[in-house]
Amino acid sequence: MKTYVNRDQLNRLTPQIIQRGNYASPEISVYLTDGNKWAVKDCSGMQPFLKQIIGRRYQNREISIYKRLEGVEGVPSFKGIIDQDAFAVEFIEGETLSRKLAPELLNKALDNLEKVINAIHERGVVHLDLKQKRNVLVKASGEVAVIDFQSSLFFSQSPLGRLIISLLKGRDKAGLVKFKAKYAPSILTPEEKRKYKRDLILSRFWPFSHLGRFVRQIFKN
Incomplete structure (x- = not known):
């Protein structure tokens, strides 16, 4: 209620x-x-x-x-x-992903994050900002909460909606792979390792990444 x-x-x-x-x-x-x-x-x-x-x-x-x-x-x-x-x-109490967290807690949190992402996608929603660690909170139990859906989109379960979801959900999955590579590389699957390397290469040629860094540097100075 x-x-x-x-x-x-x-x-x-x-x-x-x-x-x-x-x-x-x-x-x-x-x-x-x-x-x-x-x-x-x-x-x-x-x-x-x-x-x-x-x-x-x-x-x-x-x-x-x-x-x-x-x-x-x-x-x-x-x-x-x-x-x-x-x-x-x-309001959910939790910490952001960090190397300060115990390895077993990190592994459990990342496993749970994958389940949460899948459940979100099943409802026709893509988050689109999961590369930002501030949007993932880790509880003491290892459960996670995904927050801040300002950038998110949702689509109907029509054939077109499911097609769009299948195309966009890779961005959320890329956020998960990024966190695994940074905080728990030992649990990366061979496929995830290939995807992470491919994303790193593509990001070097993505113009908006360079523009974003340029703007942040201006405001930092």
């Missing part, structure tokens, strides 16, 4: 800010209410034009995806719409 909290109720709570928003990005905060922790994504602080054409549109799509993935183990449950600018999902 979904719990809905309005803006006035939210404003009376003290949040823990996870990602501070700005004119072009939503704010992500954690709220404690009735003994439960919620993660709230809120685009109300964005520049009005960007909020209208990007913020609300992206969030409405993300809400639709969370609803589509309801009940999938390893995906935060949708908790409700705050207003036209904000929504809440279950």
Whole structure:
């Protein structure tokens, strides 16, 4: 059963800010209410034009995806719409993938991540941003949670929809292979090793990779 909290109720709570928003990005905060922790994504602080054409549109799509993935183990449950600018999902405690984690925990987490990715794809959803380790949380048990579906897409189970999913899901799988190669190379299959080497070669010639690094360097300086 979904719990809905309005803006006035939210404003009376003290949040823990996870990602501070700005004119072009939503704010992500954690709220404690009735003994439960919620993660709230809120685009109300964005520049009005960007909020209208990007913020609300992206969030409405993300809400639709969370609803589509309801009940999938390893995906935060949708908790409700705050207003036209904000929504809440279950907050999940966990750590990002890191070599600081015990090897057996990493191996278990990566195995579970593959299962979660497969379950997401079975619902007709592709995440499309799983190369970012911040989007995968590892629990103390070795279970994982996949978060942040802002870049995600979903398709119907029609023949065309299944075809598109089959083409796009390789991007999510590439994220899994990247994590295995970085944190647990011993569990890579021969096929995954070949795929990882091929992706490394292709990335050198992919123009948007170089553009992204150039832009990040500008802002870093």
